[in-house]
Amino acid sequence: MSSDSSSTSGDEFTNPNPNPNSTSKPLEDQFASAALTEPDNEPPEIQESPNGVVNGSVSENNHGEIERNERGGAVGSNLEARQSVRWRRTNSEVEVEAPSSPSSSGYAGERGSSSGSGSSGGFEMIGGGIGGDDDEIQEVSNVDSIQDSQASWMPGKRHVDEDDASLSWRKRKKHFFILSNSGKPIYSRYGDEHKLAGFSATLQAIISFVENGGDRVKLVRAGNHQVVFLVKGPIYLVCISCTEEPYESLRGQLELIYGQMLLILTKSVNRCFEKNPKFDMTPLLGGTDVVFSSLIHSFSWNPATFLHAYTCLPLAYATRQAAGAILQDVADSGVLFAILMCKHKVISLVGAQKASLHPDDMLLLANFVMSSESFRTSESFSPICLPRYNPMAFLYAYVHYLDVDTYLMLLTTSSDAFYHLKDCRIRIEMVLLKSNVLSEVQRSMLDGGMHVEDLPTDPLPRSGTLSPHLGQPRDSPESFREPFVGIGGPAGLWHFMYRSIFLDQYVSSEFSPPINSPRKQKRLYRAYQNLYASMHDKGIGPHKTQFRRDENYVLLCWVTQDFELYAAFDPLADKAVAIKTCNRVCQWVKDVENEIFLLGASPFSW
Amino acid sequence: MGMSAATTAAEGIKFCIFDLRRGQQEGQELDKILFFFPADLPFSAQLSVIGLSEGLITFTRIFSPEAACEVIEAERHSHVFYEAEPDIWMVMVVEKNESEAIWRIDALRKVLKEVHSLFLMFHGSIRTMIEKEPAGGLIRSHLYPFIMDYLSACQKRSLLDNCCWDFLLGKKLQLPSFRDCLKERGTVQMLTVSREAAIEVQSLVRVLESFAGNTQFYSLILFQDLLVSTTLSPVDTINLFTYAVLRLTPRALSSGVSSWSYLRKGSTTSNVATGSILAQSASVSEQNFRSRDTSPPGGDNSHHIARPLQPDRWSKGKDGFLVTDIWGAEASSSTSATPTIWLQQTEERVYVCAYQYRSLTLILLVPVASILGEQGVSAVKQQILENASLKMLKIEEKLSKGWAGENAYHVSGYRYLLVDGDRDVSRASPPGKVTTLTKESLLALSKVREEVDLEKGRMEHDNAGQEKDLEVCIRAKNNAWVIARITKGKELYMVLEKANETVLYASDAVEKFSNRYCNGAFSLD
Known part of the structure; x- marks a missing residue:
């Protein structure tokens, strides 16, 4: 989004009917698949088809790219590197945008999923659906399912065709917004950020009005609705919800969303706002909608989001010991953290020397990895920031799936450790296979x-x-x-x-x-x-x-x-x-x- | 005792009333403001409060069209909203601090509701008054003294009083804080009477009704500050009860005198009637209003305005009737000097005849339309003296004998509040006993009440029709048990300090209390 698009979207803001072209699904699907077959378009989040099947493959040039750009290792240059990595994603966005569709490639996949869940009544409406319960997501088809609630969830952003003039948008039970202190939209759970520029400006106005009075707004309550505000330097986060969750929970969720953003960008993004208050952050987060939507979904099923603790996969003591031993081995060779997880459950984790990992960081990291399809397809090396560990600096995460649910994450401070970590992973994988840890893990998954x-x-x-x-x-x-x-x-x-x-x-x-x-x-x-x-x-x-x-x-x-x-x-x-x-x-x-x-x-x- | 204080001088509190239908043109925003406290706040600051309020009312309606903004919680202030009449909003901004100024929003909102209900009772609706005189001078000149009198109701209440407070003490404005979590504003406190006494009271009520002939009179009877009998609708009962406890009961009449003399000593102001700061700010405000008022009567209309909440204007006459000159000021405008109020239920205007014998106060309400002015009122008074006063004497004797004093409703070991939402009645531990609780216990209960308020709010908004059934039993950090029980429209809040540590002990205690004092309403089986 360019800086002047916010002013033009002021018109769209009052227009209840968005550009009809933009809702033409087949066209977008075409773009989506076009993007997917392009080997150059490596962003993991984009390569997700409507039904969640992995279409693309991530080449190691991801790693190469980072290596090229971040030799300096300084935080600032890391951020630039991130910018350049993201640029490749937004690159395709520009291409897609040209033929009359406002959707970025990042949206293409999501729009696909929105057509999958669609307006068939699956979405959350106040008083709509089944008895007006507080369910937000596609409960109609899953009411009697004994599956975990997350099993039925479709990733990605839905209802991008809405804006604040749409009745359906206004009736969503839980909105999340990220905006800059100049009122520029950065993220919205529902609706197209570009069209929400006017709404975003309103949120900004409320926050700054109270701030000018020497105070800081925390919460507004109206009927069953709560509007919760969180100010983090130049970043404003807002939740509008009628889900009956307590203020403290909603605020905690905004903290996690902010943490997720830091995990992708680090706090050094603040400098961009210092240099240019009108800085547009959306390109930096291009294609990460799916990460946020998956995190937001976890707010309704994952107790870790409010307990601030992590959970382990049940395993025999000896099995977990075996896994821990090999991770420890690796950690001694310069890996900061070695984490073996199965879905959102920890199998084992080891930190080098005195490094310790905050449960919230684990939650955000696991969410980032699990929500990005590309990590599943091949080994990846990606800059990430652990906000509780050090919000200013990038670490580098080597991620590899050992089977469909089990993945290994090796975190390092060194941007050129890819090959070393790859070797580590091979060693770990061999030991895990030999000691039957992986089969025990699968067995535990089945047993519950x-x-x-x-x-x-x-x-x-x-x-x-x-x-x-x-x-x-x-x-x-x-x-x-x-x-x-x-x-x-x-x-x-x-x-x-x-x-x-x-x-x-x-x-x-x-x-x-x-x-x-x-x-x-x-x-x-x-x-x-x-x-x-x-x-x-x-x-x-x-x-x-x-x-x-x-x-x-x-x-x-x-x-x-x-x-x-x-x-x-x-x-x-x-x-x-x-x-x-x-x-x-x-x-x-x-x-x-x-x-x-x-x-x-x-x-x-x- | 126990109420939190915010210094008005340090703008600890702001209180405004505004009309969203007014001042829509740019440059005319001031026209929206019907009342603002403190009145000497610069207009820009007043408009800033109203601007934020209006902005958030509009904003929240995007998502919640049927229930707009109710509260803004900021780090240092809470803004409490109440839409008193369509498009007429009351907003109170209170400052928070760590030690004492910890508020329960619902309790603050009930203050707003109460002041509006009382205004309705004496002056009718705000909207009607605006329509009568669209320039706004009339409503402003009524609201200002009324609310200032309400806030400054300057008698220090006794420990017995459960429900009505006075907000302005010296320079401090007193609002209900967490320390008042075992009280419920907007409810009536009843006297428990023996069957024998009840029969006597009934017979008195029948006698009073017989005065009416073909029309209907209403009556309210209080013993001390407790209600004995009412023939009014619940909403009118609450309003008149609140007023009586503030201004009419023996305690209200006597405590006024003593505290007033004390204030006088310290004050050099010549304005005896209002009290120092308020008088000053009132005059500031009147100037303000005049300066923007273009209406002709602007200058001296304040002389014609009855100020029913003005303190120390009621006294007991030799004949036993309570008299005041509040309404007498209007004599020049050819209206009666006998007080009149509006009944919300029947929308009729009634004369207020208050007769007091020792602790017993009788308020007889006579529809204005049913009798012939002052003459009619005197006739009714004569009837009371002839036919009712003897009965009252007997009743007073009986009730006084059975009355155990201000700790009558103390239950040893318990600190409680019992609210019957269907009848708008509450009973609570005597305030003197509540003060023995630690701050931690009171804070914990206040928080639990806030949770319950939210749940109750949801029930209302959802219109689910089903009644909330809830039991919360918390062992706080200081080992006190903090308990809330909601069932069938009744609420019970309780703090048990020095109690055993098992949940079972706590629920046994509730069970015993319920069986003994609530007819088993909160018992499980």
């Missing part, structure tokens, strides 16, 4: 984690083996999966989350009936968010215990110096029995902590 139905009635004997499955013997994974129908745990226990404060890790039970649809899962997730915010009040918290009963649940929360427990029960559950059950859950977690947590990792001293 802790099921409330398996809550032991009596405390387990501390000695003796706990496997095969988290202390509860099972015949075999196969025979268990097929006939298994969850019935909820004892005493009406439906679900729990346990966060170890010392480890910075949490474990969450698998969803069982009646929490079996994405919609119900999201509702429970929101209830946990509220409970978390209520317990962790900034002024007077944290509280010690909370019992909360409404028409949906009995919720119990217990915060100690060592752990936090959140448990959800049937709303008719007996209080006394529920409390006993919580004690048993805590005992159970302690009994199997070797398998569900990564122990003995370097301390996360934050």
Whole structure:
């Protein structure tokens, strides 16, 4: 977006009917596929077809490019390098833009996905869809699915044809905006940023009006809507939501979005605004919509986004030890962090010397990698910034998928370590294969984690083996999966989350009936968010215990110096029995902590 | 006691009323402003407050057309919005600080609601008054003294008082803060009476009704600051009850005298009626209004305006009737000197006859249309003396005997607030007992109430029709139990300090309380 496009989009702002050309899907699909077959157009985010199938392949010239540009290693030049890397993405944007379509190539893929989910009623509308529930995403077709809620989610930005004049846009349940302090749009969850220039200017005006009065606006409430503001230097972030999430949660989400932006650009982007207040940042983020939309989606299913902890894939202690050992080996050879993950769960991670990784950084990094299709297709070497580690500097991430869900990330400060890291990866992969870690990982994925139905009635004997499955013997994974129908745990226990404060890790039970649809899962997730915010009040918290009963649940929360427990029960559950059950859950977690947590990792001293 | 103070001089609080239908032309923005406190704030600063408010009302309507901006939370201030009448907005801006100025938004909004309800009762709607005199002089000259009197209601309330406060003490403006989380504005506090006394009261009410002949009179009876009986609609009951506790009950009459004499000593101003700062700012404001008022009566219309909230203007006559010269000022304009108010329910104008015997206050409301002016009023008064005063004497005796004093509703070990939303009635631990709670406990309860306020708001907005059923039981950092129970339109808030640490103990305590004092409304089985 050029600097003068904001002024022209002022006209579009009042025009309820966007350019009809821009909505012509086949044309865009053509462009999309054209872009995909172009070997030069390497941006990973673009190479995603509507149905999520990977069309492109990322060549190593990604790595070559960075090497060429960033030999200096200074932060500023890193940013320029990023700019030049991104330029190649926006390059195609210009090409696409020429033939009368305003869509960038970055949008092309997303538009594809929007045609996939489309206006078939899947999107969130207040009072629309099924009973006006707070579901945002395509619940209609998935209400009865027992899949994880994230399984049904389609990546990428949707509804780009909307703007603030559209009724459908106004009725979206949760908007996110990033804008510059001069009012230029940088990102909008829904609608085309270019067309939202006028709206963006309004947001900027509100923030600066209050600022001129010597204050800083945090929240505006109107009916069921909340408008949450976060100012980060020259970057303004705004959330407009009617999802009933507490202010603290929404603010935390804006912090994460800002962190995600830093992960892509580093904080040195501020300098661009110092030099030129009207600086247009959108080209720098070109094609990263999918990263943000995936992060935003995780706000409605991933407890890590508010617990500020990470979760591990359940594995036998020995298996995780084996994985940790080889990662440690590599870390000793100049790798800053070596992280082995399966989806959003950690298998093992190792930090060099005293380096420690903040759970939020892990969340943002994993989101960045998982949402970018290109990482899946071949090994990649990409500059990234860990905002909690050092918001000013780029690190370099070598990323390689070992199988469809399992990926290895090796982080280094050196921009020319690609070949070294590649060698490391080969070594790691060999060891993991030999020691059966990867097959154990797949097995664990199939088995799932802790099921409330398996809550032991009596405390387990501390000695003796706990496997095969988290202390509860099972015949075999196969025979268990097929006939298994969850019935909820004892005493009406439906679900729990346990966060170890010392480890910075949490474990969450698998969803069982009646929490079996994405919609119900999201509702429970929101209830946990509220409970978390209520317990962790900034002024007077944290509280010690909370019992909360409404028409949906009995919720119990217990915060100690060592752990936090959140448990959800049937709303008719007996209080006394529920409390006993919580004690048993805590005992159970302690009994199997070797398998569900990564122990003995370097301390996360934050 | 216990209320947070914001220094008006340090612009700790701003309070404005504006009309979005006015001043739409550029350069005429000042026309929007119907009331602004502090009045000596430069116009540019006043317009800045109103500009931001208007901007956000417009902005939020994009997403929430049916419920526009309710609050702006900034780092240093909270802006509380209330749309009193269509397009007529009241906005209060309060400063926050770490120690005492911690507000519950809903409690502040109820202040706005209350002042507007009282204004309706005495003067009718703001819109009507604007329409009567579109230049705006009339409404401004009514709003200004009214709200200043409301804010400055200068009697220091007794510990017994649960619900009505006075906001301006000396230079400090007192607003409900977290320390008032065991109170509920906009509700009525009832006296629990024995069956025997209740029968007597009923018989008195029937006698009063019989005075009316073919029309209908309404009555409100208070013992001390507690309601004994009402034949008014709930909304009118709340308004008149609020006013009575502020200005008419024996406590209101007596405490006014003492605190007033104290103030007089310290004040050199000759303006006895209003109190120092307010009088000054009032005159500043009147000048302001005049300077932009083009309406002819501008200069001296303030003399004709009844100021029903003005302190210390009521006194008890020898015959037992409460008298005031507030309305007498209007005598020149050939209206009656007997106070009149508007009933919202029936939209009729009624005379207010207040008769007091010791702790018992009777307020009889006589429709203006039903009798012949002052003569009619005197006739009704005569009837009260002849037919009702003896009954009142008996009732007063009975109630006084059964009255356990200001700690009558204290329940040992508990600090509580019980609200019956359907009847707009509340009962709470006596304020003197609430002050024994630690700041942490009060803050925790205030936060829980805020959560409950939000949930209740959602229920309202969603129009779900189902009643909220909620139980929250928190063990706070200081080991106090902070409890909220919402069920079937009733709310119970509670703080238990020095209690056992299990949740079961806390819920047992609620259960016992519920069975004993709430007819089991909050019991689980």
